Amino acid sequence: MSQDEAPRAGPVVRAAARAQRDWAAASFEERAAVLRRAGDLVQAHAQEITGWLRREGGAAAAMAAFQVKVAAQECFEAAALASRPHGEVLRTGKPRLSFARQVQVGVVGVIAPFNVPLILGIRSVAPALAVGNAVVLKPDPRTAVCGGAVLAEVMRRAGVPEGVFQVLPGGAAAGEALVADPHVRVISFTGSTGAGRRVGEAAGRHLKRVHLELGGNSPLVVLEDVDVEAASSVGAWGSFLHQGQICMATGRHLVHEGVADAYVERLAERAEALTVGDAESEESMLGPVIDAGQRDKVHALVRGSVDAGAALRAGGTYEGLFYRPTVLDRVEVHTPAYAREVFGPVAPVVRFSSIGELVELANSTAYGLSLGVLTGNPVRGLEIADRVPSGIVHINDQTVDDEAVAPFGGVGDSGTGSRFGGGRANLEAFTETQWVTMRADPARYPF
Template identity: 65%
Template sequence: MALLDSTSWPGKIWTGSWTDGSGGAYDCVEPATGQTITQVGRATPDDVREATRRAAAAQKAWAATSFEERAAVLRRAGDLLTQHGDEVRAWLSREAGTIPPFGDFQVHTSAQECYEASALPSHPYGELLRTGAPRLSFARRLPVGVVGVIAPFNVPTILAIRAVAPALALGNSVVLKPDPRTALVGGVLFARLFEEAGVPEGVFQMLPGGADVGEALIVAPEVRVVAFTGSTKAGRAVGAIAGQHLKRAHLELGGNSALVVMPGVDVEKAAGVGAWGTFLNSGQICMATSRHLVHESVADAYAEALASRVAKLPVGDPFREQVALGPLIDAGQRDRVHELVTMSVTAGAELLTGGTYDELFYRPTVLGRVPQQAPAYQQEIFGPVAPVTAFGSVDEVVALAGGSEYGLSLGILTDDVYAGLALAERVPAGLVHINDQTVNDEAVAPFGGVGASGNGSRAGGAAANIEAFTETQWVTLRGDLPVYPF
């Protein structure tokens, strides 16, 4: 039986069972066609308050479950994702506009997130400490309790499960608020997944909704940690609200990531690398290559090679056609991308290819000789647009690459990898890829940005996940009662 082939969940939210949301139901729309493909439930702040109380009540028994059982649940979840990969990929194409190869990547990486999380319950959870008193002293890691996860639309499976899986594995309850535009593959999928994998009732809940639902999740007294992935603007608001309520907020935000192309590299190969970094998933990736900083000796040749490559890429419905780029998520995103392009051309950029759209299908666009004051250079684009800007020296490119408020990912293409490493040390970035583009992700690696891109690595790898979803407690033990002077 298909994982999502059921009459139980359409129009519902998941609270440990499929129930009506207080906000009713809404249509799940396919961006490529504008057609309604199903309905999902809409939660309200009242639903959040009930869910967080339920999560807190269920969490203690879940944390007391043996580490073997929690590990087994996460392994089963990974197996289910793998077994139903074709189904999940198809729904990703329909709901998120994802081309099938990128859908396969999401399925694989999401399953790996579950498998990596399954190793966390058996991880050493404390350390013995030296002490000057006659006692045993140690520090141990305990679950935080209830974790709120707020996930975006663009890579909906990975960007939800990378917080959900480790938080569950470490003994927490989780309340997930997926983006309402991708609540099926970013929310319903995981409710069904953990239902089948054996997560106890109340330990995982899924509540689609708007900003009011997200705010209610942050302020709920039972929620101790919030994991948010989304825009920097929204992340600032999440961080501010969390701070007011003394909550830990793990923020993975936007980017304006640079790909530096040094002299001496093969221009055609470099253009292929840069094209993948910008145009994968129609540029709707936080790590996307948003600025191509190219040495002045090859900048024009690189821009022309890039334009030649992407002008031939097919754009269309990834569920029904073999295409390289699918639709943008909605008209608001399309209009914002187009405004950035037109304003940048007005500011002096050269439109080498693209700059047009049909419905939500935006043509891959290359802008040459982009001035630093152009909006496409200054702002995160989140669309299929490659701005190319020339530089003359290492010091200049360091200033350019590091001159953005963002600090997520950096790519450096060079025939001298040690010089590339030295350059990377001078540019603030959470992720650095030498002789590769900016879009890379593995479940075993720490992930996060600095500056306006977030508050550091809060996901990926055992160390980051344990730090993110546990509290440290100091414990001492004495064999006898001490004698004090009063």
Template identity: 55%
Template sequence: MSTSAVWNGKIFDGTWRPGGAGTLDVTAPATGEVVSTVGAASVDDLDRAVDKATTAQAAWAALPYTERAAVMSKAAALLSEEPERLTRWLVPESGSGQGKASFEAGLVTSELAEAAGLASQPYGQVLRSRKPRLSIGRHVPVGVVGVISPFNFPAILSMRSVAPALALGNAVILKPDPRTPIAGGLALAALLAEAGLPDGLLHVLPAGADVGAALVAHPGVPCISFTGSTAAGRKIGEAAAPLLKKVHLELGGNNALLVLPDADIDAAASAGAWGSFLHQGQICMTSGRHLVPADLAAEYTAKLAEKARNIPVGDPTDPDNALGPIIDENQLKKVDEIVQASVLAGASLEAGGTYQALFYRPTVLGNVPKDSPAFTQEIFGPVAPITTYETIDEAIDIINASEYGLSVGILTGNPYRAFELADRIRSGAVHINDQTVDDEAVAPFGGTKASGTGGHFGSSVNLDTFCDLQWVTMQADIERYPF
């Protein structure tokens, strides 16, 4: 990768320069090796970035849409030709398996391509009016969008905000997770700069929570897009509320995979394994609760446990390892504590429950009580908790009782029956005959309840998320009034 050294010790504000808070080592969780050193941004860096972004944004928004679309299209083409721009960093930096890293690079390419199309979307509508005038509702860019992204799918969860926001005429200040600043930000900046993005429109500030808090509170940033935990999202919402900002929060999930009585159990176990174990379960959409009919639970549990025992886990630089490490020791400790506490609460350990270094074995818990931590909490690890139900009505009640509402999968031999059940489920997404992990740039994505609030991501819904709606009227003559 020809640009692999440009961010060494640097942050990005249209140019590569040292950060005001020194440097930040990027460590591979699989090996403990420092794979790169980047700049660490300060609050002063943020203030400069907001000033520069505000100045650059007005000219960017005034350009013909074709010029913004051209940058997105060029970036998509560059990444499509050389996905290693991202995959070579995703694997060591976030502990991604190579298949997951390639999949994520493809998602980023799709996001850029869709953003190019978004730039040419109709951005308003002609409205009726009781007066003899032209009445228009149109979307106009908010100005500067602040993006705070997580470690787990760092590239796509940054780019799904960055690309549409830029395509619609905004400037962006991106604060990636300090554990994944390259794939989550700096490599994306290098890509967009090479594609022709003008100076000052994208700023990447690797930093900790202090700069994130300052970004949320900054009066020059009217829109915040955050992806992360529900606990952190609540704090951001609380901090932004007095400022009356547009805040988009895509938060955690404890997603149910509902196996109906007529489902193919072999296929269901395969879907369940993918939904719970992909990327070590470190996905907000992970299948966190497997709801299985009581009379099928033993068969389903046995098949899922067999799959778990045969998944290779290790350093993801070895392509034979499907799963890599948990991101850090704190997260691994949380995962193991939940597993052990749930076993003490009555769950049976059917597979896994062990670890070496940061490598946690895919784990299957059977007969999980509904009040145990594995059932009530978002685990963010490779754990598949299985709970039984007697009736479909009971299963729907179990799903809706959760504080979360991000994604639900329903596995069945009768898809239309499942479609009818979807009307009764409170969730941002329902996938029939698929597991819970899915996302496409052309689809609206967002959660309900504690899984998120604000706008959705994807396709034309980004107009609402990253723009303000303005009403404009025009008539031939000045209106006459009795005063």
């Protein structure tokens, strides 16, 4: 930990802990009103916010607009969370009232990534505030404005009291300080599986809860009874949206051999037709990857896959940070772009001949975030989903989706389960369960 970052988390977190007491004492109506105003502000300043998402985060117009839409929804859902029942009456064998209630944890630390910074910050910040916690957010330094400063300004204007929501700038060392601070009782982390393991280990040493939403290598299953034209559109969106820099991106196309040739041909045509360029241009469908390091990682996986025997059917080239949408055919389990999360605009295609082989392929990585199944028989799709562990399943759709009202999270190397989303998931994520009993008179004991 660098000397300039080490002391920074302490004062910020202590200030949040002091401010949290009054915020928790505020009525749920007050907190709900603040979150509703926050959602209104996001919508009212959509043009300005999307501008930052495009300039700083490389999001094309549609992706930037989607982030703003979901961010506003997260605020409105959080406002509703503030008034939800927060306990239950329990049976008891004694003459007393026994109940469980959800109480604030105090200070919640949120560590958010660069790829979808607005959504992946607000989906933890808003519900944690709604139930009475203070929040310290550490955004990725590469998207410090659209992932940090924007939220700080929204919450300030919405009326969140001073100190209750704070942004902690810095890199990994600032995150380490946040995890280690004794005032922070819950950590919400979104990022790579490797970084998530380190965060989880550190949180375990400090005996604090941690919610981990990690990487993915999500399969899209294409069965032999599909409309190939429609299926290729679904697959292109799943792999190429936002330059493939989405944890739920379709990382593996598992295609029945009966339609594989036609599917690959049409997918490659779609890839070649996509316009890649300046994210601020209305003509660009895809923008740049986040930085040269990410570009080089993507390109190394593509070249390594071709060297391992994969057939390059589209893309595989770049100019600056603009990487062309890439289609790899004849991919095997050992191929680099199949075995690892690419986090770039790459669509590896693997062929299968039987459902048994398909299930084995789908389960051949440790990830378990999202699964898409394209089929003319939705019931058959659900039967396949029953055999593939995954936190999210979409029948007749691709793997990328997010709604503020739905639980979200992965299993295996993709995280610690559904810890985000409307209703019970958010309530449990950002509160503690407390058991309370009440008697009319003091109990009597034989001592």
